Amino acid sequence: MKPKVAFFDFTSCEGCQLNKLNLENDLLDILKHVDIVEFREAMDDKADHYDIAFIEGSISSPSCVERIHDIRRRSSFLVALGACAVSGGVNAMKNLHPIDQVRETVYGDDKYLFATLPAMAVSAVVKVDYEVRGCPMTQQDFLKLLIALVLGKQPQKYNSPVCVECKLKENECLYNRGMVCLGPITRGGCDAICPSFGQFCTGCRGILDNPNLSGMLDLMTNHGISLDEAKKRMLLFNANEVQL
Amino acid sequence: MECFSLLRSDVPAFIDHLGGFGEVVAPHSKGEVSYTFEVVKDSSQVILDYNRTLLPLKKMFLPPVETMLNFSLKDASFTPVEIEISPRLFFGVHSYEMQSILRLDHSMLSGKVESNYFRRRQSSRFVGISFHPDEFHFSESVGITIEEMEGFDLFLNEIEGDFQVYVLSKNGAALLKGFEYIESTNPEVIEGRSFKKKIRYHYNRLPRVFQYAYNSPIWAEVASRCVGCGACTLTCPTCFCFDVNDEVTVTAEDGMRQRSWDSCMLAAFAEVAGGENFREKTSNRTRHRLFRKFKYITDEEGLPWCVGCGRCTAFCPAGISLPDIVNELIGEDEKAQLPRSVRV
Amino acid sequence: MKRLQDVESHEAVDLYFPTMCKVTGAKQITDMEKWYELEMPNGQSLGHSPGQFVEVSAFGIGEAPISVSSSPSKHSSFELCIRQVGMLTNVLKKYKQGDVLGIRGPFGKGYPMEKLFGKDILVVAGGIGLVPLRSLINYVLDNRKDFGRLIILYGAKTPSELLFQEELAEWTSRDDVELHITVDRGDASWKGHVGVITTLIPTLDLQTSTTIAAITGPPVMYKFVVMSLKSKQLPDDQIYLSLERRMKCGVGKCGHCQINGVYCCQDGPVFNYSDIKPLAEAL
Numbered sequence: 065m066k067p068k069v070a071f072f073d074f075t076s077c078e079g080c081q082l083n084k085l086n087l088e089n090d091l092l093d094i095l096k097h098v099d100i101v102e103f104r105e106a107m108d109d110k111a112d113h114y115d116i117a118f119i120e121g122s123i124s125s126p127s128c129v130e131r132i133h134d135i136r137r138r139s140s141f142l143v144a145l146g147a148c149a150v151s152g153g154v155n156a157m158k159n160l161h162p163i164d165q166v167r168e169t170v171y172g173d174d175k176y177l178f179a180t181l182p183a184m185a186v187s188a189v190v191k192v193d194y195e196v197r198g199c200p201m202t203q204q205d206f207l208k209l210l211i212a213l214v215l216g217k218q219p220q221k222y223n224s225p226v227c228v229e230c231k232l233k234e235n236e237c238l239y240n241r242g243m244v245c246l247g248p249i250t251r252g253g254c255d256a257i258c259p260s261f262g263q264f265c266t267g268c269r270g271i272l273d274n275p276n277l278s279g280m281l282d283l284m285t286n287h288g289i290s291l292d293e294a295k296k297r298m299l300l301f302n303a304n305e306v307q308l
Numbered sequence: 309m310e311c312f313s314l315l316r317s318d319v320p321a322f323i324d325h326l327g328g329f330g331e332v333v334a335p336h337s338k339g340e341v342s343y344t345f346e347v348v349k350d351s352s353q354v355i356l357d358y359n360r361t362l363l364p365l366k367k368m369f370l371p372p373v374e375t376m377l378n379f380s381l382k383d384a385s386f387t388p389v390e391i392e393i394s395p396r397l398f399f400g401v402h403s404y405e406m407q408s409i410l411r412l413d414h415s416m417l418s419g420k421v422e423s424n425y426f427r428r429r430q431s432s433r434f435v436g437i438s439f440h441p442d443e444f445h446f447s448e449s450v451g452i453t454i455e456e457m458e459g460f461d462l463f464l465n466e467i468e469g470d471f472q473v474y475v476l477s478k479n480g481a482a483l484l485k486g487f488e489y490i491e492s493t494n495p496e497v498i499e500g501r502s503f504k505k506k507i508r509y510h511y512n513r514l515p516r517v518f519q520y521a522y523n524s525p526i527w528a529e530v531a532s533r534c535v536g537c538g539a540c541t542l543t544c545p546t547c548f549c550f551d552v553n554d555e556v557t558v559t560a561e562d563g564m565r566q567r568s569w570d571s572c573m574l575a576a577f578a579e580v581a582g583g584e585n586f587r588e589k590t591s592n593r594t595r596h597r598l599f600r601k602f603k604y605i606t607d608e609e610g611l612p613w614c615v616g617c618g619r620c621t622a623f624c625p626a627g628i629s630l631p632d633i634v635n636e637l638i639g640e641d642e643k644a645q646l647p648r649s650v651r652v
Numbered sequence: 653m654k655r656l657q658d659v660e661s662h663e664a665v666d667l668y669f670p671t672m673c674k675v676t677g678a679k680q681i682t683d684m685e686k687w688y689e690l691e692m693p694n695g696q697s698l699g700h701s702p703g704q705f706v707e708v709s710a711f712g713i714g715e716a717p718i719s720v721s722s723s724p725s726k727h728s729s730f731e732l733c734i735r736q737v738g739m740l741t742n743v744l745k746k747y748k749q750g751d752v753l754g755i756r757g758p759f760g761k762g763y764p765m766e767k768l769f770g771k772d773i774l775v776v777a778g779g780i781g782l783v784p785l786r787s788l789i790n791y792v793l794d795n796r797k798d799f800g801r802l803i804i805l806y807g808a809k810t811p812s813e814l815l816f817q818e819e820l821a822e823w824t825s826r827d828d829v830e831l832h833i834t835v836d837r838g839d840a841s842w843k844g845h846v847g848v849i850t851t852l853i854p855t856l857d858l859q860t861s862t863t864i865a866a867i868t869g870p871p872v873m874y875k876f877v878v879m880s881l882k883s884k885q886l887p888d889d890q891i892y893l894s895l896e897r898r899m900k901c902g903v904g905k906c907g908h909c910q911i912n913g914v915y916c917c918q919d920g921p922v923f924n925y926s927d928i929k930p931l932a933e934a935l
Contacts, residue, residue, distance in 0.1 A: 093558040211556050215381075216746070217713050218739040220553070223576050227537035227625075232372040232569055234363045236339025237539070239625045248537035248625055272536070274575060276590065279535045283626045376668045379711035384752045386711065388669055414653040419918060420903040423664040429656060522932060549907030552668075552900060556712045563712055565668075572907060580898045581716060581738030584871055586911075586933060596910070604913030609653055 067115035067214070070102035071145075072135055074121030074128050075155055075183060079200040080146035081120055087203050094207070097214045114139045116213060119192075122148040122155045122183040129181070129189055136190040143209065144186045147199035147268050147301055154199070155183035156303035185304060194219050198254055199268035199301060205253060222253035223273050226265050230256035238264050244287050246297060249275045267301045277306060310475035312490035314464065316356070319471070323351035323399060325487045329433060330395030333368060335361055348399070356400060356466075359442045360617055364545030365398060365405050366412060369428045373568045376424075376552070380562045391424055397433040397483075400464075403456040404447040404615040406434055408545030410459050411613060415548055415605070433479055436460040437471075441503045446631045447616030449507035455498070467496055507634050511612050514634065518603040520644065521637045522595070530633055531590035533626050538571035540620035540628070541597060546613050547571070572596050598633060667903045670709040670754025676729055678748050682813055685780065686745050687721075687733045690753060697727040698755075702788035703762030703866075703894055703922035707902045708732065708744070709754030716740040717899040717917070720758060721783045723790035733783045733815065759902040760921050763788055763866060763892060771864045772800035774856075776877050778807050778849050778869025782815050784894055784921075785868050789823075796828060800862060803830040807849030807869075811835050811842045849873065853880040860885045866922075868894040874935045878925060891925035895934065 071081055081103075087094065101111035117139035123132055136142055147153035158166045159182040167175040186192050194213070196205050212219040226247035230237075238245040238259055245264035247256070249272055258265050271277075277298070284294035295308045314322060326332050331347055334354040338344040343358040345365055363372070379386040413429065416422040438454050439445075447453075457463045461480035464471040472495060475481050484490065509517065541547045551570040556563035570577065573593050578586040587593050601614035614630070621629045643651055677689035692698055698706070700720045709715040716738060722731035736742050747753060773792055777785045792799045804823065808814045814833065823829045832852045834845040845852065849869070865886060867877050874893055881891060897909035897916040909916035912931045919927075928934040 090558045097560060207558055208555075211558065211560050214560050215556065215712055215743075217743050220739075224574050225535075225537045227539055228542065228571065228574070231363070231539055231542040234338070234344055234367070234372075236342040236362065237623060237625065240342065241340055245625075248535040248539075272575070276532070276535045279533050279626060282533065283535060286627065287625075381712050384672065384711060384754075386669070386754075388666065410653065410655075413656050416905070417656065417659045418654045420667055420905075421659055421663045421665070422903075422905055423666050424668075426656075426659060426661070426664040430661075548905065550901075551906070551908075552715065554712050554714050565711070565714075567668075567906075570907070572910075577908060578898060578910075580896055581741065582896075583737075584896075586897060599912070607913065611653070 066097060066099045068101045068111060068113065069098040069116045069118070070100070070111065070114040070139075071104070071118045072102070072120065072131075073104065074119065074132070074149070074186075075124040076121030076146065076148045076153075078120065083200045083203055084206060087207070090203075090207060094210065097210070112138060116141045116143060118143050118145045119149050119186050120145045122152045123186060123189050124155060124181055124183040126179050126181065132186060132190050141193045141213065142186075142190065144192045144195040145206070146201040147197065147270070148183075149186045150195045150197050151185045151270055151302065152183045152304040153268075153301055157299065158183055159303055160299065183304075197222070197251060197269040202254055202257070204255070222251050222269070224252045225272060226250045226252045226254065226256050226259065226269075228252055229254070230259045233260060235259055238262070239287060242288075244284050244289050244294070244297065248283070249277070249280050267298065271298075271302050271305050275306075277308065281308075309495065310481070311493055311495040312473045312475075312484070313493040314471040314473050314490050316470050318489040319356060320351035320354070321489060322487060323348060323354055326397050326399060326435070326483060327351075328486075329397050329483060330431075332397045332399050334399040338362060345398070354400060356437060357440070358400075359439070359445070360402070360619055360622065362623075363543060364408060364617070364619070365401060366408065366545050366548070368396070368398070369409070369412065369425050370416075370548060370550075370569075373566055374424070375564045375566050378562065378564045379554075381556070382561055386565075391427045393427050393430055395431045395433070397435065399435045400437045401434050401460070402439050402617075403436060403454060404445070404452050404617045405545060406436055406459040407447075407452050407456065408615045408617070409434075411546045411611070411615070412548060414609065415546070433483060434460045435483075436463040438463075438465045438498070438501070440501060441505075442618070443504050444618030444622040445616060446503060446505040446507060446618060448503045449505075449631065450511050450612040450614050450616045452615055454501050465495075465498060467498060472496065505618070505631055507631050508638050514602050514612065515606055517634075517637050517641045518599065520641055524637060524640055526633065526636050526640060527591040527595045530594050530628060533628055534573075534590050534594060535626055536573060536575060536590055536593075537625060538573045539623045539625065540630070541571035541573050542569055543619040543623050545615060545617055545619070546601070549577075572600070598630070601630075602634070667905075668756070668901070670707070670756050672752050673755045675747055675749055675751045675753060680745070681733070681815060681817075684737075684813070685733055685735050685815060687731065688747065688753075689729050689731050690755065691729045692755075695728070698730040698758060700724055700730065700758035700787075701762035701765060702791050703784055704758040704760050705784070705899070705902070705921060706732070706755045706757035706759065707899075708734070708740070709756065710740060710743055710747075711754070713740045713743045715754075715756070715900070717759075717902060719784035719787070719894075719921075721786050723787055723794055725791055725794040733780070733786075735780050757902060759899070760917050761919060762922050765791070768864050769798050770800065770862075772859055772862050773802050774858065774863050774865040775802070775804045775806075776849065776865060776867040776869070777805065778873040778877075779809070779813070780815070781868030781870070781873075781894070782806055785866060786816060786819070788866055793829070801830065802828065803832075803856065805832050805834075805849055805852045807834045807836070807852075809836045811839050848876070850876045850880045853877070853884065856884065858884055858886065860887070860890075863890060865891045866894075867891065871896065871935075878935070888926040888929060889924055892922055893925060893928070893935075894921045895923060895928075896921070
């Protein structure tokens with residue numbers, strides 16, 4: 065029997081889910097391996113149990129917490145999809161400010177009508193088995209994980225910086241073009257897609273294990289940006305992951 | 309040694325002529341300020357004055373990513389990827405780059421012969437070119453002059469904008485056959501090309517320095533600035549470490565086994581399946597990198613395994629300089645030899 | 653320096669293509685370890701020496717270095733015993749009789765048997781360290797007259813983690829094997845020795861001039877076992893250790909298994925202690 069697969073979205077732009085719908089070329093191959101039983105963006109069906117639940121978005125309200133617990137109870141494997149689900153992503157930038165101030169800025173006088181929590185990674189609330197990083201997650205990465213699960217192998221975890229793939233493609237280093245890039249401390253696996261197109265890395269796949277953050281801040285300021293700006297860049301996707 | 313003069317304006321015609329031998333690979337522009345070795349499609353695009361390419365010429369013999377075999381999961385079988393042996397000519401190669409290939413030969417052909425490397429390396433010809441050292445080149449400090457011609461079949465030495473072509477092997481002489489725009493001449497000695505960056509000691513004194521450098525505090529100091537991106541080793545022409553991964557296609561029925569360049573500067577490089585990491589600290593990895601260049605193979609072969617191309621330094625986003633590290637180790641070693649009372 | 657012209661083209665044999673071997677036996681022997689028996693194609697023999705390893709390859713997953721666990725005196729097939737700790741080894745647990753596994757090797761240096769003949773052999777095995785040492789033990793037993801005493805010290809965390817229990821029982825019953833087993837933590841039915849493996853060493857009666865020690869175990873074990881053996885006055889060059897590193901290619905090229913300037917997959921995994929004593933990264 066094919067594994068039953070479902071997709072759920074929480075606080076996010078739903079870009080990761082859209083990204084999957086764009087997999088036209090591979091969609092039929094994927095459906096050979098799995099049954100998609102729930103996918104709000106693409107269909108209406110519902111199911112009671114899921115072999116693999118894919119979660120997009122961060123957890124940022126009491127109702128999110130309730131819902132993710134419910135999904136977890138009905139899922140054999142739970143996979144966090146994309147930066148928001150894996151670490152809180154850009155949503156977590158709000159955690160850098162007092163929560164009342166955030167609510168007032170967003171909802172104004174209606175702030176008491178909307179309960180809110182700091183934006184959390186899914187793994188901060190329930191057990192997460194696997195993760196697909198990136199904003200948005202890449203289709204390649206998603207397929208690799210899916211195939212790994214179908215084959216019953218541990219999906220590969222990346223702990224090499226973006227620079228590795230960038231160097232292997234013989235890209236000109238963006239620091240040599242006067243840009244400040246987060247590639248050296250950002251988890252790779254993205255095929256260095258941004259630097260390959262001349263866009264500096266913003267750290268969407270998260271920071272490496274045991275990063276040299278002070279060395280990285282020195283490096284960035286030595287390339288002409290202020291310490292404040294350097295910290296902001298580092299926090300853009302990783303407010304929940306780094307303490308500066 | 310036979311020597312001919314060649315006008316700069318005739319070089320594209322010369323490259324076209326060399327194309328008669330086989331595929332010609334030469335330096336081209338890349339990005340805004342960089343260079344790369346590429347197969348020549350239009351000889352007028354070849355760059356004769358360049359500082360260094362982003363990736364070393366090694367990439368032509370050990371590709372950054374290489375498929376070793378294709379497999380089928382259905383019946384657990386595989387088909388080997390055959391490597392075509394075709395004549396290739398590498399044009400516009402600097403002396404340190406040639407020396408790096410000779411060192412790679414040693415690393416790849418000693419012990420068990422690395423067959424993929426051997427096949428690609430066979431039937432290759434090298435045409436060297438002189439260069440103007442920039443602030444990162446330091447190959448003279450590791451015993452490689454601008455005009456070091458070992459390994460080349462032909463060498464183009466720049467003289468006031470034009471070139472003298474030295475014939476260095478029978479193969480080189482054969483390459484010149486039928487090319488009309490050259491004239492026999494006497495080799496001239498060129499002066500005034502000098503290296504700005506230097507290691508303070510002659511390279512034959514470095515093994516001693518490294519013998520006492522293992523527990524130096526300098527490794528931790530360098531590690532405090534290193535962010536662990538791996539650029540130094542991934543662009544090094546004498547590094548050859550690789551990793552192997554199996555990629556499965558979306559059908560989950562077949563796939564390929566690929567190897568790709570790896571770096572001993574990356575955190576997980578020496579980690580085993582049980583989780584034990586035998587080189588856990590950045591300082592340990594920095595030390596290993598330098599010892600690979602100046603101690604381990606050097607002890608056996610008597611030559612530094614660094615060719616002074618300057619890539620690790622030029623491409624380090626943190627600005628860590630290999631010659632500076634070596635000079636600091638030298639300074640520390642000198643200090644350690646002074647009487648205790650006068651050490652600062 | 654070795655030059656291109658020094659190499660004959662026939663030396664350039666393919667290093668990275670596995671030989672497909674048939675699994676002729678498979679058995680889960682503890683919670684974590686599974687034993688396999690494999691056959692080379694066309695009745696070939698693996699031709700290994702005790703202490704050597706092979707790269708086991710499952711397509712789609714990858715390769716991992718695994719010690720050969722059977723004695724070279726067994727020609728028709730060879731045995732592996734694999735602990736499920738990594739991506740590949742976790743997938744391998746599904747392999748059963750009749751399946752096909754890729755093998756490259758045997759690789760590396762095993763025990764220099766010519767130096768072991770006529771000597772008393774002291775085997776010190778911690779945990780899965782018994783796997784490669786079982787190859788040595790069975791080789792000694794198959795050629796029993798060529799060796800002096802065979803003393804085996806074997807330590808496991810708990811009684812349920814003891815490997816090859818049938819063979820342990822057989823070795824216990826033989827009067828030409830001195831087997832001492834210890835566990836870190838006993839259980840209700842355990843009546844044997846409790847304590848780390850070094851606690852077995854002080855009471856040993858060793859003839860230091862004729863004893864060769866062979867040690868394999870988790871990384872943390874080596875220093876302490878060597879220390880204990882040194883206090884028994886065993887000379888450095890009579891101690892052999894088998895080290896574990898990330899031997900990815902097995903042929904001295906990929907660089908992952910380097911211990912200072914030495915390739916574990918080429919110069920090891922079995923090393924003479926006097927050779928690795930100066931290497932800071934070894935123990």
